[in-house]
Amino acid sequence: MYYVGIDVGGTNLKAGVVDENGHIIAKVDCPTKVERGHEAVVADMAKLALRAIEKSGVSMDEVKSVGIGIPGILDPRTGIVPFCTNLGWHNVPLIELMRKDIDKPIYVDNDATVATLAENVAGVSAGAKSSVFLTLGTGVGGGVVIDGKVYSGAHGVGSELGHMIVVIDGEECTCGNKGCWERYAIATALIRMGTEAAKAHPESVLNEAKSISAKTVVDAAKAGDKAAMEVFDRYTYYLAVGIVNIINFIDPEIIAIGGGVSAAGDFLIQPVREKLAKLVFYKTMPYARVELATLGNDAGIIGAAMLGK
Amino acid sequence: MYYVGIDVGGTNLKAGVVDENGHIIAKVDCPTKVERGHEAVVADMAKLALRAIEKSGVSMDEVKSVGIGIPGILDPRTGIVPFCTNLGWHNVPLIELMRKDIDKPIYVDNDATVATLAENVAGVSAGAKSSVFLTLGTGVGGGVVIDGKVYSGAHGVGSELGHMIVVIDGEECTCGNKGCWERYAIATALIRMGTEAAKAHPESVLNEAKSISAKTVVDAAKAGDKAAMEVFDRYTYYLAVGIVNIINFIDPEIIAIGGGVSAAGDFLIQPVREKLAKLVFYKTMPYARVELATLGNDAGIIGAAMLGK
Numbered sequence: 001m002y003y004v005g006i007d008v009g010g011t012n013l014k015a016g017v018v019d020e021n022g023h024i025i026a027k028v029d030c031p032t033k034v035e036r037g038h039e040a041v042v043a044d045m046a047k048l049a050l051r052a053i054e055k056s057g058v059s060m061d062e063v064k065s066v067g068i069g070i071p072g073i074l075d076p077r078t079g080i081v082p083f084c085t086n087l088g089w090h091n092v093p094l095i096e097l098m099r100k101d102i103d104k105p106i107y108v109d110n111d112a113t114v115a116t117l118a119e120n121v122a123g124v125s126a127g128a129k130s131s132v133f134l135t136l137g138t139g140v141g142g143g144v145v146i147d148g149k150v151y152s153g154a155h156g157v158g159s160e161l162g163h164m165i166v167v168i169d170g171e172e173c174t175c176g177n178k179g180c181w182e183r184y185a186i187a188t189a190l191i192r193m194g195t196e197a198a199k200a201h202p203e204s205v206l207n208e209a210k211s212i213s214a215k216t217v218v219d220a221a222k223a224g225d226k227a228a229m230e231v232f233d234r235y236t237y238y239l240a241v242g243i244v245n246i247i248n249f250i251d252p253e254i255i256a257i258g259g260g261v262s263a264a265g266d267f268l269i270q271p272v273r274e275k276l277a278k279l280v281f282y283k284t285m286p287y288a289r290v291e292l293a294t295l296g297n298d299a300g301i302i303g304a305a306m307l308g309k
Numbered sequence: 310m311y312y313v314g315i316d317v318g319g320t321n322l323k324a325g326v327v328d329e330n331g332h333i334i335a336k337v338d339c340p341t342k343v344e345r346g347h348e349a350v351v352a353d354m355a356k357l358a359l360r361a362i363e364k365s366g367v368s369m370d371e372v373k374s375v376g377i378g379i380p381g382i383l384d385p386r387t388g389i390v391p392f393c394t395n396l397g398w399h400n401v402p403l404i405e406l407m408r409k410d411i412d413k414p415i416y417v418d419n420d421a422t423v424a425t426l427a428e429n430v431a432g433v434s435a436g437a438k439s440s441v442f443l444t445l446g447t448g449v450g451g452g453v454v455i456d457g458k459v460y461s462g463a464h465g466v467g468s469e470l471g472h473m474i475v476v477i478d479g480e481e482c483t484c485g486n487k488g489c490w491e492r493y494a495i496a497t498a499l500i501r502m503g504t505e506a507a508k509a510h511p512e513s514v515l516n517e518a519k520s521i522s523a524k525t526v527v528d529a530a531k532a533g534d535k536a537a538m539e540v541f542d543r544y545t546y547y548l549a550v551g552i553v554n555i556i557n558f559i560d561p562e563i564i565a566i567g568g569g570v571s572a573a574g575d576f577l578i579q580p581v582r583e584k585l586a587k588l589v590f591y592k593t594m595p596y597a598r599v600e601l602a603t604l605g606n607d608a609g610i611i612g613a614a615m616l617g618k
Contacts, residue, residue, distance in 0.1 A: 075594065082593065130463050144559065146455055153560025154439050155595045160557040163590050165550050168476050168493075175590055177553075184477075241474050244486075248469040249558060250453065251462025281472050281484055284391065285384065286464045 001064040002056070004049045004104075005305030007111070008070045010034060010086040013041070015048040016298075017056035017063070018305035022122030024298055026056035038092045046101035065105040065308025068094065069114035069300050076156050081108070107307035109152065111300060113159055115293075116143025117150045118303030119256050123295040130252040133293065134161060135259035136239075140182040144250065162186075166241055181245075184238035187214040187261050193231045194220075201227035218264045236268065240275035247280060247287050258293030265292060310373040311365070313358045313413075314614030316420070317379045319343060319395040322350070324357040325607075326365035326372070327614035331431030333607055335365035347401045355410035374414040374617025377403070378423030378609050385465050390417070416616035418461065420609060422468055424602075425452025426459045427612030428565050432604040439561040442602065443470060444568035445548075449491040453559065471495075475550055490554075493547035496523040496570050502540045503529075510536035527573045545577065549584035556589060556596050567602030574601060 002025070007014040009032060016027035028051045032041060049066055072084030079095040098106050109117075116125075116133035125131035129148055135141040140162030144151045152158065162182035163175050170179025183189060194217035198206035204227035209216045217235075220228030243255055262268065273290055280287050295302060311334070316323040318341060325336035337360045341350060358375055381393030388404040407415050418426075425442035434440035438457055444450040449471030453460045461467065471491035472484050479488025492498060503526035507515035513536035518525045526544075529537030552564055571577065582599055589596050604611060 073591065073594075083591070146460070151455070151559065154562040154597070155560055157556065157589070157591045157594050157596050158558060158560025160590045163557050164473075164554045166474055166477055168479075168547065168550055170477075177588055238477065241477055245473045245554075246558075247466065248472050249467060249555075250460065251464055251467025253463040279486060280466070281469045282382065282391070282466045285382075285466050287466050288463070 002058045002062050003064055003305035003308050004052060004066040005301040005303065005307075006045050006049055006066065006068045007114075007300030007304055008032070008045065008068060008087070009300070010071065013045055013048055014301055015045070015052040016301035016305065017052050017058055018302055020309070022118065022302050022306060024301060025058070026052055027301060028052045028055055032087070034087050038087070038089050039097065041087070042092070042094065042097040043101070046098055049102060063104060065107060066098070066102050067107040067109075067114070067304040067307030068098070069111040069304040070094070070108060071111050073110055073156050074108040076152070105308060109150070109304075109307055110141075110143070110159065112141030113143040113150055113152065114303035114307065115141070115258060115295075115299040116145060116303065117306050118295050118299040119258070119293050120145045120148070120150070121306050121309075122302055123299065124256045124291045124293055125254050128253040130250070131254045131256060132161070132246050132250070132252045132288075133256045133258065134243075135293075136185060136187070136257065136261035137259035138186060138188070140185050140242075141259070145252070146250070161242070161246070164242060164245060166238070166245070181238070181242040184235075185242055189238065190214040190217045190231065190235055190261070193217075193234060194228065197227040197231045204228060214261060218267065222267060233271065236271040237275055240272050240279055243272065243290060244276055244279040247276075252288050254289045254291060256291055256293040258296070258299065262292055311367045311371050312373055312614035312617050313361060313375040314610040314612065314616075315354050315358055315375065315377045316423075316609030316613055317341070317354065317377060317396070318609075319380065322354055322357055323610055324354070324361040325610035325614065326361050326367055327611055329618070331427065331611050331615060333610060334367070335361055336610060337361045337364055341396070343396050347396070347398050348406065350396070351401070351403065351406040352410070355407055358411060372413060374416060375407070375411055376416040376418075376423070376613040376616030377407070378420040378613040379403070379417060380420050382419050382465050383417040385461070414617060418459070418613075418616055419450075419452070419468065421450025422452040422459055422461065423612035423616065424450070424567060424604075424608040425454060425612065426615050427604050427608040428567070428602050429454045429457070429459070430615050430618075431611055432608065433565045433600045433602055434563050437562040439559070440563045440565060441470070441555050441559070441561045441597075442565045442567065443552075444602075445494055445496070445566060445570035446568035447495060447497070449494050449551075450568070454561070455559070470551070470555070473551060473554060475547070475554070490547070490551040493544075494551055498547065499523040499526045499540065499544055499570070502526075502543060503537065506536040506540045513537060523570060527576065531576060542580065545580040546584055549581050549588055552581065552599060553585055553588040556585075561597050563598045563600060565600055565602040567605070567608065571601055
């Protein structure tokens with residue numbers, strides 16, 4: 001059997017046909033054009049799914065289900081999407097609308113949860129009984145696998161790992177709370193700290209950049225710039241603190257790191273691992289491996305598809 | 310069938326015989342006398358288990374297993390207890406030593422995990438598919454139930470909820486890290502904040518106490534003392550922050566609060582609930598109920614017994 005996955009982003013919609021092993025056999029995409037309102041976007045999602053099936057050469061009978069990853073949550077009691085901030089959606093009856101065009105079982109879950117499932121089926125956490133997936137980008141998303149299955153919690157409101165408070169009374173977060181991990185662990189945190197460091201250290205190469213991006217800071221740290229190295233050291237400490245909180249809580253087999261910031265690769269992961277070794281509660285016991293995610297942008301399609309497996 | 314539970318504390322050892330429903334039908338205890346070393350203590354644990362069985366009138370054939378709750382962890386790979394700080398134990402082959410005297414399956418788990426299991430079988434979380442138990446005492450212990458079973462993690466190092474970092478660079482913790490939730494959520498935190506408040510507010514009734522205990526602060530806050538009320542408000546905020554981190558992570562059905570501090574009852578739980586309503590990420594979605602644990606000191610015996618069920 002085959003599974004269709006739809007990855008709903010603020011900029012693009014992507015759909016793909018995926019086999020039992022989580023391999024994409026065909027994919028298509030189109031712009032989301034959020035401003036048209038949810039009905040037009042959902043209609044395009046259905047069309048995109050049908051186009052992906054056509055492109056794959058798979059017959060409709062061989063398609064078991066359609067899965068959708070959204071940058072929000074589904075209320076499992078009603079099948080309605082209460083919020084999708086990036087899409088401007090509010091109380092959208094997503095499953096009902098999709099059923100107008102698609103006569104297959106339809107599954108919906110959060111995009112980070114879906115990426116977690118993808119890594120657990122076909123990526124770095126494949127085969128792990130328990131894992132946590134973190135995506136470090138414009139926000140910190142996350143997903144939790146327990147007993148080999150994505151764990152969605154009792155009310156569908158969990159896995160908001162970016163909103164774990166790590167600095168009581170700390171930086172203001174978009175969610176209305178203060179000191180959320182996200183404020184310290186996303187690309188913007190590197191930019192904020194890099195900009196402050198540039199001002200404080202006129203000799204730093206950070207001052208040579210037109211505008212400071214996360215990559216500016218990472219590159220300057222790699223090149224041995226002292227101010228940038230200090231920023232990066234602090235940033236990896238923030239990352240390690242959130243990760244040790246995860247370990248101290250549910251002690252997964254593996255923690256996979258994806259998202260834009262993870263492009264820094266071993267330069268990012270290695271210092272996080274070193275800091276973790278000092279932060280874990282039981283210093284001589286084994287604990288979760290921390291690894292880079294491997295599926296990149298395809299995780300959205302693969303994971304959405306695998307919701308129906 | 311019946312199940313023996315042994316609750317190993319720094320001051321007392323307790324053992325009981327428990328039925329299928331988690332009800333204690335006989336219990337006995339004796340002083341731990343830690344200073345004698347682990348061999349004498351473990352020998353007493355075995356004797357105490359046999360005395361409990363004798364007292365219960367249950368025949369040895371009707372006893373299915375012996376479970377032990379320890380203030381530490383068991384390495385599931387080796388059956389050895391690597392650390393038990395309160396007992397001064399280091400690399401104690403607990404299961405092997407118990408087997409010398411007891412010819413039954415023996416199970417060992419952390420005392421907070423065991424209390425979690427007890428509440429989930431016979432206490433406030435009975436029947437919940439997912440729950441978290443928090444014990445607020447001299448430390449913050451915790452346990453996690455997922456899919457109706459106590460979740461021990463991949464390496465046995467999880468459920469250390471008290472050591473979730475909530476204030477990066479905050480108060481020094483006994484574990485070597487800074488800003489652990491425990492530092493802000495235990496009885497000692499109330500004493501620390503109460504003592505500071507007494508100094509800052511000479512008019513406060515807190516200054517009338519010979520020495521300030523957690524109860525002094527709670528009683529003064531109940532009586533309407535402004536300084537004590539501020540301390541208690543801050544304390545319940547710290548509690549709510551840790552609890553919202555739990556909700557944002559694994560979204561359990563119920564969070565049960567036990568331990569010494571929970572004796573403050575509704576006066577404690579009510580403000581925590583009010584603060585949670587403001588802290589949760591999805592303001593209009595349902596989330597975990599926060600309730601007082603109901604089994605008190607018996608949770609240790611009941612939960613240890615239920616390890617074998």
